Amino acid sequence: MAKKASRRISYVLPLAKSTGGHRLGVNGLAYDVENSILQEATSYTLRNQIQAHTHWVNDILLIQNNAALVSASSDVSVKVWRPLAQERQIPTTIGLHNDYVKCLASPGSHSDWVASGGLDHKIRIWDLHGAGERLCIDGGDDESNAKGSVYTLSACGSMMASGGPESIVRLWDPRTGKRITKLVGHTDNIRDILINHDGDTVVSASSDQTVKVWSVTAGRCMYTLNMHNDSVWSLYSDHPKLAILYSSDRSGLVVKTDLRASAEWDEGLSLSVAQEQGGVNKVIATGSDIWTATSSSSINRWQDIPPDGELQLPEHSPQHHRWSTSSRSRVPPSTSPTAVNGITKPRIPLNCVLRIPNASPILGQWQRDLETAPTFSSVNWRRMSEAVAEQEFGPVLPFQDLPTETIEGQQGLIKHVMLNDKRRVLTLDTAGEVLLWDLLQCVPIKSFGKRHLDEVVPEVNTNESVGNWCSVDTRTGRLACILDENYCFDAEMYADELFLENASDFRDDQRINLGKWILRYLFAHLIEEEIARDEVYRRQLQSKHTRKPQRAPAPGSIQLPNARLAPWHALQVDDDSLITPRPTNGNAAPAATPGLAIAIATPHPGSAVNGASTSSISNSTEQGSNLEKTSSNHSQSRTPSDKPKDYFSANPNVSTDQREEDSAESNAQSPVDGDKEEKPKEGTTLFGKRFRMNFPKKLGRTSVEVKPAAVDEKAEESDKSEEKEEQIIEDNFYGIIQKMRYEYEEQLQDALSRALPSRIYPSSRNETPLIEPPPHTTIIIQEDRPDSGGVTDIYRGTVSSVGEDADHIERSGPMWLGDLLLRNHTPLKEISKVSFVLMPYQDLLPSIASADGNSRLNANRMLRAKKICAYVTERIEPQPERPDPHALKPEDYLELYCQDKLVPPNTTLATLRAYIWKTGGDVLLYYKSNGRKPELERRMAGLTLQEPAINEGVPF
Numbered sequence: 001m002a003k004k005a006s007r008r009i010s011y012v013l014p015l016a017k018s019t020g021g022h023r024l025g026v027n028g029l030a031y032d033v034e035n036s037i038l039q040e041a042t043s044y045t046l047r048n049q050i051q052a053h054t055h056w057v058n059d060i061l062l063i064q065n066n067a068a069l070v071s072a073s074s075d076v077s078v079k080v081w082r083p084l085a086q087e088r089q090i091p092t093t094i095g096l097h098n099d100y101v102k103c104l105a106s107p108g109s110h111s112d113w114v115a116s117g118g119l120d121h122k123i124r125i126w127d128l129h130g131a132g133e134r135l136c137i138d139g140g141d142d143e144s145n146a147k148g149s150v151y152t153l154s155a156c157g158s159m160m161a162s163g164g165p166e167s168i169v170r171l172w173d174p175r176t177g178k179r180i181t182k183l184v185g186h187t188d189n190i191r192d193i194l195i196n197h198d199g200d201t202v203v204s205a206s207s208d209q210t211v212k213v214w215s216v217t218a219g220r221c222m223y224t225l226n227m228h229n230d231s232v233w234s235l236y237s238d239h240p241k242l243a244i245l246y247s248s249d250r251s252g253l254v255v256k257t258d259l260r261a262s263a264e265w266d267e268g269l270s271l272s273v274a275q276e277q278g279g280v281n282k283v284i285a286t287g288s289d290i291w292t293a294t295s296s297s298s299i300n301r302w303q304d305i306p307p308d309g310e311l312q313l314p315e316h317s318p319q320h321h322r323w324s325t326s327s328r329s330r331v332p333p334s335t336s337p338t339a340v341n342g343i344t345k346p347r348i349p350l351n352c353v354l355r356i357p358n359a360s361p362i363l364g365q366w367q368r369d370l371e372t373a374p375t376f377s378s379v380n381w382r383r384m385s386e387a388v389a390e391q392e393f394g395p396v397l398p399f400q401d402l403p404t405e406t407i408e409g410q411q412g413l414i415k416h417v418m419l420n421d422k423r424r425v426l427t428l429d430t431a432g433e434v435l436l437w438d439l440l441q442c443v444p445i446k447s448f449g450k451r452h453l454d455e456v457v458p459e460v461n462t463n464e465s466v467g468n469w470c471s472v473d474t475r476t477g478r479l480a481c482i483l484d485e486n487y488c489f490d491a492e493m494y495a496d497e498l499f500l501e502n503a504s505d506f507r508d509d510q511r512i513n514l515g516k517w518i519l520r521y522l523f524a525h526l527i528e529e530e531i532a533r534d535e536v537y538r539r540q541l542q543s544k545h546t547r548k549p550q551r552a553p554a555p556g557s558i559q560l561p562n563a564r565l566a567p568w569h570a571l572q573v574d575d576d577s578l579i580t581p582r583p584t585n586g587n588a589a590p591a592a593t594p595g596l597a598i599a600i601a602t603p604h605p606g607s608a609v610n611g612a613s614t615s616s617i618s619n620s621t622e623q624g625s626n627l628e629k630t631s632s633n634h635s636q637s638r639t640p641s642d643k644p645k646d647y648f649s650a651n652p653n654v655s656t657d658q659r660e661e662d663s664a665e666s667n668a669q670s671p672v673d674g675d676k677e678e679k680p681k682e683g684t685t686l687f688g689k690r691f692r693m694n695f696p697k698k699l700g701r702t703s704v705e706v707k708p709a710a711v712d713e714k715a716e717e718s719d720k721s722e723e724k725e726e727q728i729i730e731d732n733f734y735g736i737i738q739k740m741r742y743e744y745e746e747q748l749q750d751a752l753s754r755a756l757p758s759r760i761y762p763s764s765r766n767e768t769p770l771i772e773p774p775p776h777t778t779i780i781i782q783e784d785r786p787d788s789g790g791v792t793d794i795y796r797g798t799v800s801s802v803g804e805d806a807d808h809i810e811r812s813g814p815m816w817l818g819d820l821l822l823r824n825h826t827p828l829k830e831i832s833k834v835s836f837v838l839m840p841y842q843d844l845l846p847s848i849a850s851a852d853g854n855s856r857l858n859a860n861r862m863l864r865a866k867k868i869c870a871y872v873t874e875r876i877e878p879q880p881e882r883p884d885p886h887a888l889k890p891e892d893y894l895e896l897y898c899q900d901k902l903v904p905p906n907t908t909l910a911t912l913r914a915y916i917w918k919t920g921g922d923v924l925l926y927y928k929s930n931g932r933k934p935e936l937e938r939r940m941a942g943l944t945l946q947e948p949a950i951n952e953g954v955p956f
Contacts, residue, residue, distance in 0.1 A: 005783050005784060005785045006485065006783070006784045006814075007781060007782065007783050007784070007794070007812075007813070007814040008482055008483060008484045008485070008781075008782050008784065008791075008814075009482075009488075009519065009522075009779070009780070009782075009814075009817065010054070010480055010481065010482045010483070010779070010780040010781075010782055011442070011480070011481055011483075011518075011522055011773075011777055011778060011779050011780070012051075012476070012478050012479070012480045012481075012777065012778035012780070013437060013439075013442045013443070013478065013479040013480075013481070013777060014442070014478075014774050014776050014778070015410070015411075015412075015413075015478055016444060022297040022298075022299075022409040022410065022412075022477075024056075024295075024297055024412045024414070024430070024476070024477040026281065026282070026294065026296075026297065026299060026409075027056065027057060027058050027059065027281050029283075029284045029291055029293050029299070030061060030062045030069065030284075050081065050083075050090075050091065051476065051778070052071065052081060052090075052091035052793075052796070053071065053073035053074075053075050053077065053079070053476070053793075054073075054075045054475070054476065054480070054780065054791070054793060055073050055074035055075035055100075055475050055476070056073060056074045056475065056476075057071050057072070058072050058073060058074060058100070058101060058102050058103065059071070059072045059101075059102065059103050059104045060072075060104070061104040061105070061106055061114065062109065063080075063109060063111065063114060063128065064109065064110075064128065065109050065110065066109060067082060067084060068080050068081065068082050069081045069082070069083055070094075070104055070106075070114050071091070071104075072102065072103060072104050072116050072118075073100075073101060074100040074101070074475075075791065075792065075793070076096055076097045076098065076099060076100065076101060076118070076791075076792065077093050077095070077096055077097075077101070077792050077793070078093070078094050078095045078096070078097070078101055078104070078114075078116045078124075078126060079091040079092060079093050079094065080092050080094050080128070090796065093793070094114075094126045094127075094128070094130075094132075095116065095124055095132065095133055096785070096792055097118040097119075097120050097122060097124065098118075098120035098122070099118050099119035099120035099149075100118055100119045101116050101117070101118040102118050102119065102149070102150060102151050102152075103116065103118075103150065103151060103152050103153045104116050104153065105117075105153035105154050105155040105160060106155055107156055107157055107174075111128075112127065112128050113125050113126060113127055113128060113134060113174075114126050114128060115155060115160060115174065116153070117150025117151070117152070117153045117162055117164075118149070118150060119150075120149075121139050121140050121148035121149060121150065122136055122137065122138065122139060122150070123136070123137040123139050123150055123153065123160075123162055123172070124136050124137075125137075125174060135174070135177045136177075137172060137177045139162055139164065139170070140164075140166060147164065147165035147166045148164065148165075148166060149164045150162050150163075150164050151163060151164040151165070151189065151190065151191060152164070152190060152191060152192050153193070154193040154194055154202075155174060155195070156195040156196070156197065156199050157199050158173060158174070158175060158199070159171055159172070159173065159174075159180065159195065159199050159216075160172045160174045161193045161195055161204075162193070163190030163191075163192075163204060164190060165189045167184075167186040167187055167188055167189065167190060167206065167208075168182050168183065168184055168186070168190075169182065169183040169184075169186075169190060169193065169202060169204050169214065170182045170183075171183070171202070171216065181216075181219050183202065183214045183219065183220070183221070185212055185214075185220075185221040185224075186204065186206040186208055186210070186212065187206070187208040188206050188207035188208035188231070189206065189207040190204050190205070190206050190207075191205050191206060191207060191231070191232060191233050191234070192204070192205040192232070192233065192234050192235040193205075193235070194235050194236075194237055194242060194245075196240065196241050196242045197240035197241065198240075198241075199216065200215065200216050200217055201213065201214065201215065201216065201241075201242065202214040202216060203237075203242055203245065205232035205233070205234065205235045205247060206231075206232060207231040207232070208231075209226070209228050209229060209230060209231060209232060209249075210224050210225065210226055210228075210232070211224075211225040211227070211228070211232055211235070211245075211247055212224050212225070213225070213265050222265065223264075223265040223266055225257070225265070225270070227247070227255050227257070227270040227354040228247065228249045228253065228255065229249075229251070229253075230249040230250045230251040230253070231249055231250040232247055232248070232249045233248055233249055233250060233280060233281060234247065234248045234280060234281065234283045235247050235283075236283050236284050236285060238285065242259075243259045243260045244256070244257070244258055244259070244260065245257040246273075246283050246284075246285050246290065247283070248276075248279075248280030248282075248283040248292065249279070249280070250279040252275055252276030252277060252278055252279060252280055252294070253272060253274075253275055253276075253280075253398075254272070254273045254274040254275070254276070254280060254283055254290060254292060254302070255270055255271065255272060255354060256270070256271050256273045256290075256304070257269070257270045257271075258270075258271075258307070260307075269353070270353070270354040271305055271348065271352045271353060271354060271399060272351075272352045272353075272354055272396055272397065272398045272399060273290060273302060273304065273305055273352075273398060273399050273400065274290065274292065274300075274302040274399070274400050274403070275398040275401075276292055276294050276300070277294070277296070278294045278295050278296065279294060279295065280292050280293070280294055281293050281294060285304060287304075288303065288304050288306070289301050289302065289303065289304060289404070290302045290303075290304050292403075296409065297409025297410060297411075297412060297477075298406050298407060298408050298409045299406070299407040300403035300405075300406050301403055301404050301405040301406070301407075302400045302403050302404060303399075303400050303404050305348060305352075305399050306346050310346075310347055310348065311347075311348050311350060311353070348399065349397060349399070351395065351396060351397035352396075352397060352398065352399045354396065410477075411429040411430050411431045412429060412430050412474075412476075412477025412478070413427045413428070413429050413430075413474040413477055413478060413479055414428060414429065414430055414474060414477075415427065415428040415453055415474065416428070416472055416474050416479065417453060417457055418472055419457075419460065419461050420461055420462050420463065420464050420465070420466065421464055421466055421493075422439075422466040422468065422469060422470075422491055422514070423438065423439055423440055423493070423514070424436055424437060424438055424439065424445075424460070425437045425439060425472055425479060426453060426456055426457060426460065427474065427479060428453045430477075431450070432451075433447060433448075433449060433450055434447070434448040434449065434450075434451050434453055435447055435448070436448070436460060437479055439470065439472075439481055439518070440514065440517065440518055440771055441771060441773070442773040442774055443774065463911065463915045464908070465861075465908065465910040465911040465913070465914040465915070466491050466492075466493065466514075466910075467490035467491040467492070467832070467861075467910075468487055468490060468491070469483070469487060469488050469489065469490050469491035469514050469515045470482060470483050470488060470515070471484075482782075483515055483518075483519065485814065485816045485827055488515035488519075489513055489515045489516060489826045489827065489829065490515075490829075490832075491514040491515065492511040492512065492513050492514065492862050493511065493512055493514060494509070494510070494511055494512075494864075494906070495507075495510045495511070495512055495769075496508070497906070498512065498769075500769050501769075506766065509864070509867070510766075511862060512768065512769070513768075513826070516763060516767075516768060516820060516826060517768045517769075517771070518771070518773075519817070519820060520762065520763050520768040520820075520821070521768070521770070521771050521772065521773060522773060522777070522799055522802075523779075523802050523817075523821055524799075525799070525800065525802050525803030526802040526803055526805075526806055526809060526821065527760075527762050527821050527822070528803060529803040529804075529806045530737070530760060530806065530821075530822060531758070531760050533806070534737075534740070534758055534759075534760050535758065537744075538744060538756045538758065541744055541745070541748065541756070542748070542755075542756060545748050731815055732810065732811060732812065732813060732814065732818075733809055733810045733811070733812070733813030733814065733815060733817055733818035734811060734818070735815045736815060736819050736822055736823065737810065737818070737822070740759040740760070740822070743759060744756050744759070759822075759823070760822045760823070761822075761823065761824055762821060762824055767824075773799050774799065775799050775800035776798050776799070776800065777798060778796065778797075778798055779795075779796070779797050779798060779799060780793055780795065780796050781793070781794050781796075781809070781812050781813055781814075794812040795808055795809060795812040795813070797809075831860055832860070832861045832910075833858045833859060833860055833861060834858065834859065834860075834863075834909040834910065834912075834913055834923060835856065835857070835858040835922045835923070836856075836858070836859075836909065836922055836923035836924070836925055837855055837856050837857070837922050837923070837924050838855050838857055838868065838871075838872070838925050838927065839855055839924070839925070839926055839927075840926065840927060840928070841897060841926040841927060841928035842928075844928055844929065845872075845876055845927065845928065845929060845937070846875075846876045848871075848872060848875045848876065856922060859909060860909070861908065861910040861913075862908050862909070862910065863908060863909050864905065864906055864907065864908055865891070865896050865903045865904065865905050865906070865907045865908075865912070866889070866890065866891035866906065868896060868925065868927075869890040869891045869894040869895075869896065869927065870889075870891075872890070872927050873890040873894065877936065888932060888933060891905040892932060893929060893930055893931075893933035893936065894927055894928070894929060894930070895927065895928055895929075895930050896925050896926070896927055897925070897926045897927075897928065898912055898916045898917055898923065898924065898925055898926075899916055899917060899918075901916055903916065903925070909923070
C-alpha cells in the first residue's frame with residue numbers, strides 16, 4: 001500500500017532592502033534575441049522575477065518562440081513560466097523526478113516537448129500542452145549503477161544525447177526512447193553536450209579537462225581538444241555547424257574556438273576571452289558579447305573577440321624579425337591597429353592564443369620560419385613544452401581583463417544557526433554580515449556586522465530547552481521555516497518570557513504554543529475570508545430552508561360532523577358519486593382514519609401534539625410490547641398525566657391499569673406463547689406498513705419479534721447509503737468546511753426557527769497574542785510525495801494574498817491546518833514528560849514520599865521549578881483557609897538543587913535535564929529552605945505529616 005502524501009507549511013522571511021536579482025550563484029542563462037533581453041550595453045533593468053522553486057535552479061531553457069521558460073530544480077520539479085505574459089502568472093509544474101533535476105533539452109523553440117534529466121537516472125520527456133509525461137527513459141545501462149545520473153542533455157531533430165558520471169555519451173531516439181548508440185572515450189564526468197544542426201557531430205565537455213568531437217556516423221571520437229587545464233563545465237554555440245565554439249572551465253577561463261576558416265577541427269584557433277574569479281557554470285554568446293554565470297550572484301558581460309581581428313606578434317622575437325624581413329605576412333609587425341578602407345581592425349595579443357595548428361592560415365608562414373616549429377603539431381595545442389610556451393608566447397592572458405558590464409546580484413544567506421530558544425536564528429550572508437532573526441516576527445532584529453558566525457553564537461545563545469517546532473534552511477538565499485503536522489505543535493513558551501505587550505492579561509503560568517501562534521497570523525486574512533463566507537452560507541441556508549414547503553404539524557384532534565344527519569337520499573346533490581353513503585338509521589358512527597394515528601405518533605420534527613413535546617425515538621424500544629396492541633383510533637385531548645413516553649405509546653383511551661395488565665401479560669409470555677398469540681395481519685393498516693419500514697430490527701425487550709419485509713430493509717439500506725455518499729469529506733482544508741456545513745444542516749432540521757451560530761472559532765488574543773508578519777512574507781504549501789522522492793509546491797502566496805487565494809488554499813491546504821485555523825484544534829499527541837525524584841536536602845524538611853517511601857514523580861517537560869516548590873509546600877505545610885495575598889510565595893523561601901547547583905525558579909524540567917542533570921535516568925532534586933521563613937523548620941520539627949498518595953503526579 002502506497003504511503004499517503006503528507007502536506008506541510010513553509011514560510012520564507014523577507015530580506016531587508018530587497019531590490020530584486022539573484023542572491024546566490026547563477027547556474028543557468030538563456031538569451032531571448034527577439035525581445036533583446038540581456039543585450040542592452042549601457043544599462044539593465046530587471047523586467048521580471050519570481051522564486052518558483054524551493055531549492056537550487058540547475059538549468060533553464062527558452063521554448064515556444066521564447067514565450068515560455070522551463071526551469072529544472074533540485075526540488076525535483078520541472079516548471080514552466082511565461083514571464084512576458086501581460087498578467088502575472090504563477091509557474092506551473094509540468095513534471096516531477098524522484099531526485100534532483102539537473103538539465104533540460106529541447107530540439108528547438110517550436111517544439112512541443114521538453115526533456116529533463118536528473119539524479120534518479122531517468123530522462124523524462126514532457127508534453128508542453130499539458131498532457132504530462134510522454135516518455136521515460138532509463139539513462140544508464142543498469143539502474144543499480146550509482147553513476148547512472150544524467151548531468152547534461154542535448155537534442156536536435158530526431159536525436160537526443162545524454163551524459164553523466166559514467167563518462168559515456170549516449171544517443172537516444174526521443175520518439176521511441178530506444179538507444180541509438182553510445183560513445184566511449186572520456187575518463188571523467190561529462191558536463192555538457194552539443195549537437196550540430198545536421199545531427200552528425202556531437203561535441204562533449206568533461207571533467208577530464210578535454211573537449212571531444214564525435215562522429216555519429218562512425219560512432220567514434222574524431223578529435224580531442226586540450227585547450228583547458230581544468231574541468232570543462234560549459235559549452236555554447238549558436239552556429240549550425242558549431243564552427244564557433246565557446247567553452248568554460250572550473251578555473252574561470254572562457255575560451256573561444258573559431259573553425260570557420262578551417263576544414264578540420266584541429267585547424268581552428270582557440271583564444272582566451274575572459275578570466276572569471278571562480279568556476280563558470282554557464283557561458284552564452286550574444287552578438288559581440290559573452291555572458292558568464294558563476295557562483296556569484298552577479299552576471300558579467302564581456303566583449304567578444306572580433307571575428308576580423310588580427311594576431312599581434314611580439315616585435316622583440318627573433319622569429320618575428322626573420323619573418324618580417326624575409327616573408328610577406330598577413331599580419332604586419334606593427335603593434336598599432338591596421339586600417340583597411342578607413343576601418344580599424346583590432347589586434348589580438350599573442351598571449352591570448354591557446355591553440356596554434358600548423359595549418360592555420362594566419363600563422364602558417366610564421367610557423368614555417370620558427371626554429372621550434374615541430375613543437376606546434378596538430379595534436380599538441382597549448383599543451384607544448386612549458387619552456388617553449390614561456391619563450392614564444394608568455395603567460396596566458398585573457399583578451400578582456402575586466403567585464404564590460406556587471407548585473408549586480410543581492411546578498412543571500414549561506415549559513416544559519418538555530419538558537420536554543422527556537423525563536424531566533426543567526427545567519428551569515430554572502431557579504432560576511434551576521435544577522436539575528438526572529439522567527440515569529442519574521443524580521444531581522446539585530447546586525448553584528450562582518451564577523452565570524454561561530455564567534456557570535458555564544459554571545460546570544462541561552463541555556464534553555466524548547467521542543468523542535470520547525471526546521472530552517474537557507475538553500476534559496478533566504479531564511480525558510482518548515483512546519484510539519486508531526487512536530488510544529490511541540491514547542492511551548494511561557495507568556496512572561498516572550499516580552500509581550502499587556503503582560504498583565506496573561507496568567508502567571510500561561511503557555512503559548514509557538515506553531516499555533518505563527519500559523520494563526522500567517523493566515524489571518526484567510527480566516528477573515530472564511531468567516532465572511534461562512535456568514536453568507538449560513539444566511540443562504542436559512543433562507544433556503546425557510547422557503548422550502550414544510551409539512552404542517554399533525555392536528556391534535558379532528559372536528560367531526562354532527563352525528564345526526566338526514567338520510568342520504570334526502571340530500572339534493574346532482575352528482576351522486578360525490579356523496580359518501582350514510583346509514584339510514586340516522587346515527588352515523590365516527591369515521592375511522594387509519595392515517596391519523598401516524599400523524600400523532602410520528603409528527604414532523606420540531607412539532608408537538610396538543611402542546612406535548614415529543615420524545616426521542618430511542619425511548620420507543622422500551623415499549624415494544626405495547627406497539628403491537630395499539631389500535632388506530634383518533635386522537636383525544638390528554639392531560640399531562642396521560643402523555644405518552646414517546647411517539648408510539650399505547651392508545652390513550654385505554655386505562656393505565658389496563659395497559660399495565662397488557663404489558664404484564666406480554667412480558668410473562670414465553671417465546672413459544674408469543675408466537676402462538678394471534679397477531680393482526682401484517683400490512684393491513686398504513687400504521688403497520690410505516691412502522692415496519694422505519695424500524696426493521698427488534699424494538700422491545702419482549703419475546704415478540706417484528707420481522708420486516710425484505711423490500712423495506714433494502715429501502716432503508718439505500719437511504720443510508722445515499723446519506724453516506726452525501727457526507728463524503730475531502731481530505732484537505734475544505735473538508736473542515738464541509739463538516740461545519742453538514743452540522744449546520746443537521747441543526748436546521750432539529751430547529752428550523754432557531755438562528756445558526758457560526759462554528760468558526762479561531763484562537764483568541766489571550767491564547768495567541770497579536771503579531772503582524774510582514775505582508776510580503778512568502779507562504780508555501782508543499783506536498784511530500786514518497787513516490788517522487790521529494791517535496792513539490794502546490795501553493796505559493798504571501799501573507800497579504802492568502803485571503804484572495806482562499807479557493808486555492810481550500811483545495812491544497814491540509815485538513816489539520818483548517819482544523820487549527822477555523823476550529824482551534826491541534827492534533828492530539830502524547831505529552832512529553834520528565835521523571836524525577838524529589839527528596840528533602842539532608843532531611844532538614846519533611847519528606848513528601850508515600851507510605852512505602854516512593855518519591856518518584858513525573859510531570860510535563862515544561863513544568864517550572866517554582867511549581868515543584870509549590871507542590872512541596874502543599875505537602876509539608878498546612879494550607880490556610882484564607883490565603884494571604886501578601887504572603888511569601890513558595891519559590892521565595894524554598895530552593896531546589898540538582899547536581900549541587902541551585903535551580904532558578906523559572907527553569908523547566910526539560911532545561912534542567914538538558915543543561916544541569918546532563919545524563920540519563922530520573923532527575924534527582926533536593927528541596928531545602930533558604931531561611932526566609934524560619935518558622936518552617938520549627939513548625940515542621942514536631943509534626944506528623946500526612947503522606948501523599950502513591951504515584952501522585954505533579955500538577956501543571
